[in-house]
Amino acid sequence: MLKQRTFRRGGIHPPDKKHLTSQQPITVCPDPEELIIPFSQHLGAPASPIVSKGDIVQPGQRIAESSGFISAHIHTPLGGEVKEIRRVFLPAGFAVDAAVITVDADAVFEPQETPAEFLKNLSGEELLSRIQEAGVVGMGGAAFPAHVKFKIPKGKQAEYLVINAVECEPYLNADNRIMLEHTEGLLEGIGFIQRMTGAPKVIIGIESNKPEAIEQMGKTIGSMGLEFSLQPLKVKYPQGDEKQLIDAILQREVPSGGLPIDVGAVVTNIGSAYAVFEALRFSKPLFERVVTVSGEAVNKPANIRAKVGTTFRQMIDLAGGFSEEPYKIVAGGPMMGFTVFDLDTPVMKGTSGILALTRAQVQEGVRTACISCGRCVRGCPMGLQPTRLYHLIDRGHYEEAKEAYLLDCKECGCCSYSCPAKIHLVQGMRLGKRMLRNMSS
Amino acid sequence: MVANVLYAFLSITLLGLLLGIGLAVASKKLAVKKDERIIIVEEALPGANCGACGYAGCAAYAEAIVNDGAPVDLCPPGGAETAERVASIMGITVDVSSIKEVAKVHCWGNDETRTHDFTYEGIEDCNAAYIYFQGADTCKYGCLALGSCIRVCPVDAITKDSDGRIQVDKHICISCEKCIAVCPTKVMKMIPFDADYYVACNSLDKGALVRKYCSVGCIGCKICEKKFPDGGFVIENNLSYTQYENTYTEREGAAEKCPPKCIRSIP
Numbered sequence: 001m002l003k004q005r006t007f008r009r010g011g012i013h014p015p016d017k018k019h020l021t022s023q024q025p026i027t028v029c030p031d032p033e034e035l036i037i038p039f040s041q042h043l044g045a046p047a048s049p050i051v052s053k054g055d056i057v058q059p060g061q062r063i064a065e066s067s068g069f070i071s072a073h074i075h076t077p078l079g080g081e082v083k084e085i086r087r088v089f090l091p092a093g094f095a096v097d098a099a100v101i102t103v104d105a106d107a108v109f110e111p112q113e114t115p116a117e118f119l120k121n122l123s124g125e126e127l128l129s130r131i132q133e134a135g136v137v138g139m140g141g142a143a144f145p146a147h148v149k150f151k152i153p154k155g156k157q158a159e160y161l162v163i164n165a166v167e168c169e170p171y172l173n174a175d176n177r178i179m180l181e182h183t184e185g186l187l188e189g190i191g192f193i194q195r196m197t198g199a200p201k202v203i204i205g206i207e208s209n210k211p212e213a214i215e216q217m218g219k220t221i222g223s224m225g226l227e228f229s230l231q232p233l234k235v236k237y238p239q240g241d242e243k244q245l246i247d248a249i250l251q252r253e254v255p256s257g258g259l260p261i262d263v264g265a266v267v268t269n270i271g272s273a274y275a276v277f278e279a280l281r282f283s284k285p286l287f288e289r290v291v292t293v294s295g296e297a298v299n300k301p302a303n304i305r306a307k308v309g310t311t312f313r314q315m316i317d318l319a320g321g322f323s324e325e326p327y328k329i330v331a332g333g334p335m336m337g338f339t340v341f342d343l344d345t346p347v348m349k350g351t352s353g354i355l356a357l358t359r360a361q362v363q364e365g366v367r368t369a370c371i372s373c374g375r376c377v378r379g380c381p382m383g384l385q386p387t388r389l390y391h392l393i394d395r396g397h398y399e400e401a402k403e404a405y406l407l408d409c410k411e412c413g414c415c416s417y418s419c420p421a422k423i424h425l426v427q428g429m430r431l432g433k434r435m436l437r438n439m440s441s
Numbered sequence: 442m443v444a445n446v447l448y449a450f451l452s453i454t455l456l457g458l459l460l461g462i463g464l465a466v467a468s469k470k471l472a473v474k475k476d477e478r479i480i481i482v483e484e485a486l487p488g489a490n491c492g493a494c495g496y497a498g499c500a501a502y503a504e505a506i507v508n509d510g511a512p513v514d515l516c517p518p519g520g521a522e523t524a525e526r527v528a529s530i531m532g533i534t535v536d537v538s539s540i541k542e543v544a545k546v547h548c549w550g551n552d553e554t555r556t557h558d559f560t561y562e563g564i565e566d567c568n569a570a571y572i573y574f575q576g577a578d579t580c581k582y583g584c585l586a587l588g589s590c591i592r593v594c595p596v597d598a599i600t601k602d603s604d605g606r607i608q609v610d611k612h613i614c615i616s617c618e619k620c621i622a623v624c625p626t627k628v629m630k631m632i633p634f635d636a637d638y639y640v641a642c643n644s645l646d647k648g649a650l651v652r653k654y655c656s657v658g659c660i661g662c663k664i665c666e667k668k669f670p671d672g673g674f675v676i677e678n679n680l681s682y683t684q685y686e687n688t689y690t691e692r693e694g695a696a697e698k699c700p701p702k703c704i705r706s707i708p
Contacts, residue, residue: 093573341559341574396593424564431569438568 004208006234007247010381012414014170014237014335016209020294020301021173026181028305029318031078031103035309036346037063038090038098042143044070046096055082059109060285063099066132072145073135077287077307079107091331091338091345098346101309111282116188119280124196127280131196134279135349136286139271140164140240141332143350146272150196152261159264161199162249163190163273165206165213166233168240169333172353174290175270177303179206179213182274183220189277190228197266202228205249207235237335238412242267244381256408271352286349293319297326297356306347313343315354326356335413365422376415376425382408386415386425393432398439401432409433478530479507485526487518491595493617506531517541517616518596542631543611544599544620548584549641549703551605555580555655566592571625579654582644584628590620611707633685638692642703645678659703669695674704 040046045068051057057076064074080103088098119127132147152158167175178186194202206214214232221228231249238244243254245267252263260267271289278284287308294301299320306315312329316322330337331345332352347354376386384405392401406429415425483503490498494515496505505511506527513535514524520541528535561570561577567589575581584607591599591607598613599620609620611634620629628643640659644651648660661679665672672695673684681704696704 089574093575095575339559339573424569427563427569427572430572431564431566434568434572 002230002232004232004234005248006236007239007244007381008251009247009383010379010414011236011238011244012379012417013235014417016235017170017294018173018176018209020171021292021303022176022210024173024177024301024303026177026290026303026305027318029307029310029315031105031307032310032314033103034083035076035078035080035101035103035307036088036098036311036344037074037076037101037309038088038096038346038348039064039074040090040096041074041308041348041350042072042137042145044068044072044145044148047071047074049085049097049099051082051099053082053084056080057082057101059107060287062135062285066135066145070145070148072137072147073133073285075135075285075287076101077109077309078103080104089340089342089345090348091340091351093338109284109287111278111284113282114280116281119192124198127192127196131276131279134275134283134285136272136275136279137349138268139275139289139350139352140269141336141350141352143348146268146276149268150193150266152197152266156261157264158197158199158261158266159201160250160266161190161194161197161202162242162245162260162265162267163202163204163228164240164242164245164267164269165204165210165217166240166245167210167270168207168235168237169335169337169353170237171294171355172292172333173294173303174292174352176210176213178270178274178290179210180216183216184224185277185281186270186274187217187220187224187226187228188281189273189275191226192276192280193266193268193273199266203231203249204228205231205233205239205245207233207239209235238381238414240269241381241410241412243410256405289347289349289351291315291347291351292353293355294353295326295330295355296358296361297322297324299323308346308348310347311344312340312347312354315347316343316356322356324358327359327362328355328357330355330357335417336411363422367423368421370421370423373420375418375420379414379418381412381414382410384409386429387423389432390423390425390428393428393435396435398432398435402436406432406436476507479503481530482506482527485519485523485530486516487523487615489518489595489615489617491518491615491617491619493517493615493619517618520616541634542616543614543634544590544609544616544618544629545611545632545636545639545707546584546607546609546628547630547639547641547643548582548628549606549657549705550578550580550583550655551586553604554657555583556653568623568625576626580644580646580651580658582626582628582642582646583655583658585626589623589625590629593619593623595619632683636683636685636707638696638704638706639683640674640681640703641705642680642701645680647679651679655701657701657703660701662700664698664700665695665704668698 047064048067049064051063059079062073063076066073080101083100083102087095089095128147136146137143246265275286291306293315302319328339389401409429411426486499488499494502496502513527524535556579557577567585567587570576576585598610602608642659644658651658651660659681663676665674666676669691672691673689674681
């Protein structure tokens with residue numbers, strides 16, 4: 001086996017808690033009676049709705065259209081009647097419009113298979129427009145529209161397509177299970193992405209805490225006769241961030257404010273590759289995903305394939321309900337996920353996990369003064385000085401914080417995790433960015 | 442011995458004399474011509490450097506008045522008095538009939554009157570709290586009472602009272618509007634200095650919803666507008682707004698009949 005690698009700067013080792021769901025096969029969530037489908041499930045401009053109250057929609061129908069360069073279409077997974085358009089809070093903390101659909105149980109989505117032979121003759125451009133039609137976005141959490149990411153800008157060349165199979169967030173196993181259960185489809189999807197980006201080489205990075213996935217992927221790559229290489233990685237958070245992954249695999253540093261393509265790489269994750277496969281081979285718009293429902297406060301942690309618009313309440317019921325009263329419900333992973341306050345929050349394209357954490361799991365502590373120990377600086381994978389940034393923001397010196405590279409912070413949480421004084425460092429960074437946005441608008 | 446002391450004394454004196462002459466010559470030769478009016482105007486300004494005029498501080502504003510002909514009535518802390526004084530320095534006339542305005546929190550909610558969606562444990566700052574679902578209160582229009590305005594106020598006019606409400610002392614307020622700019626829910630608004638009543642609510646939600654989450658929120662019932670035509674209240678988007686252009690006779694009656702008692706008198 002290849003030597004294990006990891007990124008060079010910063011990083012932390014939180015307990016990974018993967019064992020709760022790593023052996024749980026993907027189960028399918030029964031169709032809910034009502035769907036709540038937000039019109040903004042991706043990074044960029046919210047989609048503009050093309051249905052209104054009282055409309056009858058068919059399964060897989062587009063209900064909102066991409067409204068800008070960085071934006072994506074939204075489809076309904078099930079048919080039924082649009083009951084209302086209402087404003088809902090997303091886990092990210094802001095409110096957007098959402099379609100509430102009363103589901104008609106008789107209407108089901110019929111996938112239409114496109115033969116692999118036919119797709120072979122399509123150009124990269126045509127594949128891109130097909131995934132754009134299907135509303136595919138990055139499934140790792142940030143939900144960046146895939147057709148934008150895979151379109152290589154003029155004058156740039158992608159040398160490597162890096163497949164992110166790291167899933168570095170504790171608890172989550174959605175990508176792990178896709179690798180084990182849908183290996184062939186997934187690899188076919190990676191092949192499509194390789195053609196869209198034109199990258200000559202494909203490297204799949206997997207952390208060593210997923211030995212079964214490494215074995216399974218290796219075997220299937222061999223049996224399918226593909227030329228993808230597999231790179232095992234040492235476990236370290238946040239290796240699943242594209243900048244850290246590129247550093248770990250290629251030893252290249254993405255410049256401040258730049259994109260992976262600036263160092264010749266395109267990074268995408270397992271869930272997205274599988275969504276690309278489904279969109280191209282089965283003309284299936286992105287309207288469902290695998291979600292890990294886990295945490296110490298649920299009875300039966302599980303990996304569930306759920307339709308977009310299913311509520312967290314239903315997902316937790318499927319996982320056997322609460323074993324005790326949760327202290328926090330988190331959408332996504334525990335490091336970068338968002339705490340939600342409403343169980344009627346819907347599953348979206350970017351929802352990789354739903355975690356119910358007990359009081360004991362949520363680190364409580366009294367905030368004390370900064371003792372300048374420097375642990376946040378050592379932990380920061382971007383080489384920033386979180387403590388200095390925090391103090392600048394605390395005093396309202398937002399411009400100075402910007403000069404100290406505040407905008408390179410991606411809120412991975414390493415600083416807050418390391419801080420013995422329990423200072424809300426990440427929230428401070430988010431506050432700083434918010435104030436800078438306010439100042440420029 | 443005496444010669445040594447004398448020598449040191451004389452050499453230092455001579456050196457001092459030479460340097461002094463040098464400085465005197467330099468100050469004449471290298472003098473930067475500055476319009477004297479700038480200095481006089483700057484002295485006439487309050488010197489709070491609050492930036493409410495839109496310039497970097499009092500000195501920058503004074504320079505803009507003299508060199509660029511900037512309007513002389515841009516200084517809210519100075520008010521009419523300062524505007525008139527600066528106008529007389531510049532030899533122009535200025536209309537100072539505009540009324541002084543002060544900041545006021547348009548919300549009477551606190552922990553006893555309103556409900557929360559969740560418990561907030563983050564940074565004690567309104568903008569920081571606003572990142573998460575626009576604050577922990579069910580009402581998304583109200584005062585978060587975490588004191589961002591208190592910290593930006595250059596004259597310490599804003600305090601939090603024992604009931605957890607943010608209060609602006611109108612006698613100290615210099616109308617710089619820094620609190621207005623920092624407030625994420627825009628519940629801090631300017632009202633005339635001598636306003637008698639105001640509507641202490643900022644919620645645009647429908648009455649039925651407001652009733653569920655706050656006992657002192659405006660429910661848009663229109664009693665103030667319909668029953669007290671000379672009260673100067675107008676309902677728009679489920680919220681009552683106070684008119685300040687004229688004097689009104691039925692303010693007190695409207696305040697008494699307001700069901701949630703959100704029309705409040707200003708002492």
